[in-house]
Amino acid sequence: MTRSVYVTGVERGDGRQVVELGVMELLTRHVDRVGVFRPLAHDGPDPIFDLLRARYRLTQPAGTVVGLGHDEAAALQAEKGTDELVARLVARFHAVASDYEAVLVLGTDFADTGLPAELALNARLANEFGAAVLPVVGGYGQTGESVVAEVRNAHHAYASLGCEILAMIANRVQAPEARDAARTLTGHLPVPVSVLPEEPALSAPTVAQVRDTLGAEVLLGDPAGLSRDVRDFVFGGAHLPTFLPALTEGCLVITPGDRADLIIGSLAAHSAGSPALAGVLLTLAERPGPETMALAERLAPGTPLLAVPHGSFPTAAELFELQGKLTAATPRKAEVALGLFERHVDTPRLTERLSVVRSARVTPMMFEHELIERARAERRAVVLPEGTEERVLRAAEVLLRRDVCDLTLLGDPTAVRRRTAELGIDLPLLEDDELPDTAAATARVVDPQTSPLRERFAELYAKLRAPRGVTYELAYDVVADVSYFGTLMVREGLADGMVSGAAHSTAATIRPAFEVIKTKAEAGIVSSVFFMCLSDRVLAYGDCAVNPDPDAEQLANIAVQSAGTAAQFGVEPRIAMLSYSTGTSGSGAEVDKVRRATELVRSRRPDLLVEGPIQYDAAVDPSVAATKLPDSEVAGRATVLVFPDLNTGNNTYKAVQRSAGAVAVGPVLQGLRKPVNDLSRGALVSDIVNTVAITAIQAQSGRAPAGSRARAGKEARA
Template sequence: MARSVYVTGIDRGDGRQAVELGVMELLTRQVDRVGVFRPLVHAGAPGERGTDHVVELLRARYRLDLRQDELYGLSYEEAAALQAAQGQDELVSTLVERFRAVERGCQAVLVLGTDFADTNIPDELAFNARLANEFGAWVLPVVGGHDEDAQAVVAEVRNAHRAYRDLGCSTLAMIANRVAPGAKQQVLRGLAEKLPIPAYVIPEELALAAPTVAQLVDATGAEVLLGDAAGLARDVRGFVFGGAMLPTFLPALTEGALVVTPGDRADLLIGSLAAHAAGAPPIAGVLLTLGQHPGPNVLALAARLAPGTPVAVVPEGSWLTAAALTHLEGKLTSAGPRKAEIALGLFELHVDTAELTSRIELSRTERVTPMMFEHALLERARAGRRRVVLPEGTEERVLRAAEILLRRNICDLTLLGDPETVRRKAAGLGIDLPQPDPAADRAQLQIVDPATSPLRQQFAELYAKLRAHKGMTVELALDVVTDVSYFGTLMVQEGIADGMVSGAVHSTAATIRPAFEVIKTAPGAAIVSSVFFMCLADKVLVYGDCAVNPDPDAQQLADIAVQSADTAAQFGVEPRVAMLSYSTGTSGSGADVDKVRKATEIVRALRPDLLVEGPIQYDAAVDAHVAATKLPGSPVAGRATVLVFPDLNTGNNTYKAVQRSAGAVAVGPVLQGLRKPVNDLSRGALVEDIVNTVAITAIQAQNPGPPQNP
């Protein structure tokens, strides 16, 4: 039977969507088949059951293998009709039957309780408790603390715990959510004294409560005149209603504000966007009222002043528009992944997920899915937080990845670039980069300009010393070290950063060359090589070398195999090494096969502790049936986890073929053989690729791995 968690509340406004997302993340780290079930959902169009934005977010984000109709029990209208006609017992029986259909195909199920919003359910708390009991689920109540003092929050959590306990529920823990940050510790102390189960306190996060521009556009039925997807995803942190003349109006602009002004005030429209472009507090966008459209010349100027910044128009006046906007709050939706990352970061920072997992009594599955591997990377990086330097501090994908890494508390970051430029670029993209706060228990951000940093002179002297044999002088080095790749590499060399990730806009050579010159190879490593973690449907394989060495000789190939095996072990993959060739065992001959055979012998001599087989064909390495015919009795054949390719041509084409044809997730390239971790990105890297690579770099910095043999 699946283990189930029923997340519920006691009233509206508790922000439990963040908790639901956090629990889903926790479950998917442990097992690969997780289901979601919403017993009751608000109806959509007449005659339709409707959908729920949180359920659809979870379905998309976690790639749930469930039909949409399986995710929902009944609409509230259907439930009311069934209860009126046949009683609550029949209603509950129907919902239990639909829940069991989901549970049968899953190892764990997250159940989302009723939302206490226009539900027409008498004693809604008792109804949720009964469903949880009938489902055999743990109950995780969430109590909202918005605008409440510490004593009131403690009292409400105690009352909720007592209510669910008295109704016979197995309560997993209690969560007080949206608590004033200054009241968190007082609430924690109060709950620790008065509750027999774990209690967690999650403080209010303005970035979650704030609606996006897109949400406001939907709520008002506005027509979007300008703006891209990134602009519409910006948070709206306040409103500035424009009626004054421009000199009086401009000082009222605040960061993240939505400017609301009549559509005929072209001066305020252009003034707001010009101030935004000039570095004044970046606004979220402009909403024009009274149905007035600016002329084409004004719109063209507006588009040039602040590209991507939303400008929309509504037919109503400012009063009615203000009434429609005032009470809107942020939502977690599949269209806004940024808020989901913020919510997860908040949950992981303030909830003891290890304790919660142990109480659910979930054991990790032996299968390792791509999502589980990626989760494990983030967990390990977070557990021993390191500092990673990202030289490409003004690149959009890097900035988006940086926000996720910081929000999820994965590692401390240093971005290279002019601080004002970096923050202005981030604000223009709707990205919230935190200010440094050493007292805060979370990942910290530092922005460093190599051209003006006090480290420039120190790095120039160090680089000149390291490259003196090439004629380098301090005067020349002062220019060299302003290059972000060199500056970042020198930060790693000097221990100011623990690792570096670059390559989103720089070439591989620009990323790796400084590492060769400054950091150099690790003791016992003949060369620098790379691996890809190939996340297949149910396991992770390690491919090396698919990115660095074009045609390694036997000694180099052996070095690649040893490095790849050590990297695999460092990331939880038991190394069984297959030295790949176009023939298996003694069936073939020729220079290419002989190279692989010799490399295999070298590996066995260097590392007798490793399981290694070669030469061996790919099918014999990974398919047990083929292995039984071609190499019976081999401890590697059919079970290989580390696959070493004879050359770059074979390796690079194979990893791409498997990635595209088998739908595998390729994480890498991960560089190995350097004294300190530096990793290169593909220039086509996605935001999630950057997040994964930074996490891998942080893990490499935690533990450089077993020493290489000479």
């Protein structure tokens, strides 16, 4: 039976889109097919559905999402009564629910709906749909006592109307009042209660939203700049020395277009990274001269420079009414919203109360969700050597927002801050003397060139590589390289793992690990595995990145390692040792190598299910397996596919990735004493996030965290 969640409220302005996004996140972690239904909708586009569809790759046709428009519903209710309205909506809901394992229902927004007794209508619809209710109470501008009273009243209202209440959430509560309200409400209602504090980054409009609201012309700026949040407005009228101290982080400077001094001064301050601006808005239809425009573009490339024909006063009147929105065009706000939801809602308990049955299928999204959740559950610290690389910084922003892990970025702190300012990335970095907040993920920048750790690492590296003739002087130069510095941080317990490769070769990432961290004694070889997320399952491919032509002994080690990695990430290992023949049907040196490797795996790990030599089709297709190896426990059901050489493995994973639309997560290195993972130089931001999460999970395996957030920063500045 479909399990549905009806997110509703008691009045407008509760910001429930954060909750709707968070509930969708929970549902998609457990089931493959999630539908969305909005019983009553306003005319025009539906931003939250567009966001859900884009973020969660929903295939649901947009025409099936809405039950009725508000005008149509009001007319129907007036003509034929509420019973007829409800009956029509119930029929349309069930038409959607029949196609999905779970449905997220988006209740009415209490904004100009023209419906009497709107709360009671939402309650009745939830009951008729068989959906559990999750009421959201808006707490913006209210005292803690008022929030507590509103939550209790809302619970009573929905309970008295016969609703099954899943949980209660108060949203947009000012931080001090949020803590007090949470303490007061805990244990005083028969359902879980969460209090979400007001998050300025969510209510802040983006520069693009400012542009659209004002109909502004974009004189300079790129899409990344237009996605920046506008946290404040600073109106320029004073002379530059008086004006500059008024600039604030994330502000939009508003000044007449003929004030070249304020325009250039603001952008120069932004370029220096103190503070990072959202952009500059020019009023009065004035345009700077070509020299000023050229200098502005060089000073702060990508930073938006907008122009409007109106004066400052009417412009301000429109801007002060502008609120940020969660839309498909603001994916960074979605990360902020999910981070807020996950920090303040007991998601394991809420998931348990959802009573959804986990799908037998494992989709790419479910696998990625599981990575994030497991990394968050036992937070570790990861070092990212490529501290000024755009994709790495964007991934770092996501990782911190979601509390996935603590981060150390390597590079010149000034350059890192300047780069984040240029990109408009909200990446709070701890200052040198600032202690971390252990309640939330944090990031710090360490410069290998100037860090006192450089001397310590040089002594250590010279000692380790002395048999190869490495002196202290040579080691001092080597360890200034970010890949070596990051690897030594991992070795010394100042970080739990490292991820690099977005701007470095595989060799540059792996070589320091071979020299400094070394191979596990029981592993015998370092290899790799890709998690191939197909539409209905996750497979592990090994080795597709490290060993060009492994012998039988090495191939057996790769198989055992790959099975262990698969099991660590929730994939039940059934190993297929791949070849161009199946069973005893072929012969030759390559087939014999695979046959010998299979025997070694069976002798060393009799607990593992392994089949080989076997062809790919017989390994994954039950119908082919029934013909070629009918009695095999692996054939047709293999989950770990071990390729005979790098040429075969690398080409196969790329062919499957491109042709079948699979998500390839990896390569994940295995066999090292501590986790170090490589990225493709074409890695997307999501690839980096996934790889960092995997690295953090690898670092969890039974060991206490390195505690690098405090210690690395302290030792780096000692």
